[in-house]
Amino acid sequence: xxxxxxxxxxxxxxxxxxxxxxxxxxxxxxxxxxxxxxxxxxxxxxxxxxxxxxxxxxxxxxxxxxxxxxxxxxxxxxxxxxxxxxxxxxxxxxxxxxxxxxxxxxxxxxxxxxxxxxxxxxxxxxxxxxxxxxxxxxxxxxxxxxxxxxxxxxxxxxxxxxxxxxxxxxxxxxxxxxxxxxxxxxxxxxxxxxxxxxxxxxxxxxxxxxxxxxxxxxxxxxxxxxx
Numbered sequence: 359x360x361x362x363x364x365x366x367x368x369x370x371x372x373x374x375x376x377x378x379x380x381x382x383x384x385x386x387x388x389x390x391x392x393x394x395x396x397x398x399x400x401x402x403x404x405x406x407x408x409x410x411x412x413x414x415x416x417x418x419x420x421x422x423x424x425x426x427x428x429x430x431x432x433x434x435x436x437x438x439x440x441x442x443x444x445x446x447x448x449x450x451x452x453x454x455x456x457x458x459x460x461x462x463x464x465x466x467x468x469x470x471x472x473x474x475x476x477x478x479x480x481x482x483x484x485x486x487x488x489x490x491x492x493x494x495x496x497x498x499x500x501x502x503x504x505x506x507x508x509x510x511x512x513x514x515x516x517x518x519x520x521x522x523x524x525x526x527x528x529x530x531x532x533x534x535x536x537x538x539x540x541x542x543x544x545x546x547x548x549x550x551x552x553x554x555x556x557x558x559x560x561x562x563x564x565x566x567x568x569x570x571x572x573x574x575x576x577x578x579x580x581x582x583x584x585x
Contacts, residue, residue: 362518368526369522369523370411372526374403374404376534378559380403380485383446385538388542393536400535403485403531404525407523415511426578429578431484436571439567447557
C-alpha cells in the first residue's frame with residue numbers, strides 16, 4: 359500500500375511542475391502577492407488532479423460526450439482563463455492604469471479573499487475542459503496503471519493512489535513556488551525576467567488552447583451541416 363501511495367505521489371509530482379497557463383498564473387501571483395496567493399491556486403489544482411485521477415481509474419468518462427456541451431465548456435473556460443490571465447499578467451504600468459479606472463469599492467471587491475478563491479475554483483474546474491490533452495492523458499494513464507501497479511486494485515487502492523497523486527501535485531507546486539519566491543527575494547532583478555517568461559508561456563499555452571477550440575468548433579459546424 360505504501361508503494362502504491364508513493365507511486366501516485368511521484369506521478370503527481372512530475373505532472374504538476376508549474377508549467378502552462380496555470381503555472382504562469384501561480385508564479386506571477388507568488389511574485390506579486392506572496393506564496394499563499396500562488397499556492398492557493400495550486401492547492402485547488404491538486405485537488406482537481408486527484409479527482410481526475412480517481413475518476414479515470416474508476417472507469418468514469420472525463421469527457422463530455424455531447425459535442426455541443428464540450429465545445430461550450432471549452433469556449434467558456436478559454437474566455438475566463440484569458441480574462442484572468444490578462445488581469446494578473448499586466449505590466450506594472452498597465453496595472454496602475456487599470457487600478458486608477460476603478461473606484462475603491464470595486465478595487466476592494468477584486469482583492470477580496472473570497473472573490474479570489476472563487477475565481478481559483480472556477481479556473482481549476484474549467485481548465486481540464488480547456489486543455490485538449492487532459493482527458494486523453496488521464497485515459498492513457500488509467501490504462502497503463504490498470505495493466506501494471508493497479509492490475510488487481512479495487513476502490514480502496516484507487517482512492518489511495520489518487521490521494522498520492524493529489525499530495526504529490528501539491529508538494530511539487532509548493533516547492534516550485536518556494537524556489538521562485540526565494541529567487542525573487544535573493545535576486546530581485548530576476549522578477550521582471552520571471553514575469554515575462556510567465557507571460558510568454560501563458561500566451562503560448564492560450565494560443566494552443568485557442569487553436570484546439572477553433573478546430574473543435576469547425577468540426578461541430580461541419581457536423582451540423584452534414585446532418
